[in-house]
Amino acid sequence: MSRLKETAAVYETRPLPEGKITFEEFLAWCDEDTWAEWVDGEVVVLTPAARKHQRIYKFLLFLLEVFVSKHSLGEVLSAPFLVRLPESLRRGREPDILYVSNEKLHLLKETYMDGSPDLIVEITSPESLARDRGEKYVEYEAAGVKEYWLIDPDRRQAEFYRLAEEGRYRTIHPDEKGIYCSEAIPGFWLQVSWLWQDPLPSAIDCLKELGLI
Template sequence: MDAVIKEAALTYDTGKPLPPGKMAFEEFLVWCDEDTWAEWVDGEVIILTPAARRHQEIKGFLYSVIREFLYYKKAGRVLDAPFLVRLPETLRRGREPDLLYVSNEKLHLLKETYMDGAPDLIIEITSPESLARDRGEKYVEYEAAGVREYWLIDPDRQQAEFYRLGDNGRYQTILPDASGIYRSEVISGFWLKVEWLFQDPPPPVIACLKDMGII
């Protein structure tokens, strides 16, 4: 386990002891209640540290604007953390993305407390503690799992990276257009201006939807 992750797990007081040794995913589900933010990696529990204000504001903005877009388009669901994603069995991972989008075709994979399979889109908002993991381990895992789009938002650098799964099963970097607009492929018709992500405070959701021509 990475030293930084291990240190975070030891120093962040969750109010409940870490389980001894490894456990099955089903045991992890029983142990991990809705007040505990943790991931399951090859049988080990990784405690995630609390998020900073900017992280939460960006997550809240993206969740709200995507949710409202989907309400009008009737095109699936968006969920935010804490909500586990159980990646394919070969990866032995139960990850806790900041945001995930599930198309209508995959809604049957949603269980009461986790998604049993790969979402169509995952969004991770980085922190200094999670940057290497989000750009390294999770990038490889989500690609291998078949997550069709992966957005990586870095509040500290005010940088957004967008990856899309190619026909070869590998992520390709998709750049915003000359106007700074990124258009999603998996959420048909959805787009956003990258500058919206880093406005403080975030722009009103209703104004963004008007720009998109949704309302």
């Protein structure tokens, strides 16, 4: 059974296209409220996120947006916003969070990015874990995404991958204090344990630690 048929039962509010469609047809079909991806001509609908996924997502998005804006480094975007990977991959993915440096802002269109962002963050769910760690890892690596963060709220596990000179991802571990320093976003660091606190720490307090306020 194709992915199109597998997802049809869970997407009742907007009829799915029949058969394979082009990326341009996919753009015409979806709207700003549609959470779906384009995979080799087929529509893959994304399932709703759990509360802990949403909390971590909003927390990270806020920190990244403020940091990038403060330092005029580029733009931070979030789902639903498509990333059209290189033509050879035939993929239109919808990352949870993406960062685009000033050098790549010209790749941003009205409803999608036509190329690879500098950083992609995926916050996994039980439904998406295999896809995020498998298919998307391979695709983002092949597309030249400089950094890929894979955040797993259920396992309280964060994986950070960085593109090496040979074009392959290498796992970058936080330091002995549990701090991960981004290379794609110069100067940005993250205390990984923040992500697992319940409730999450005050984003304002975290911004103070980052030296932003």
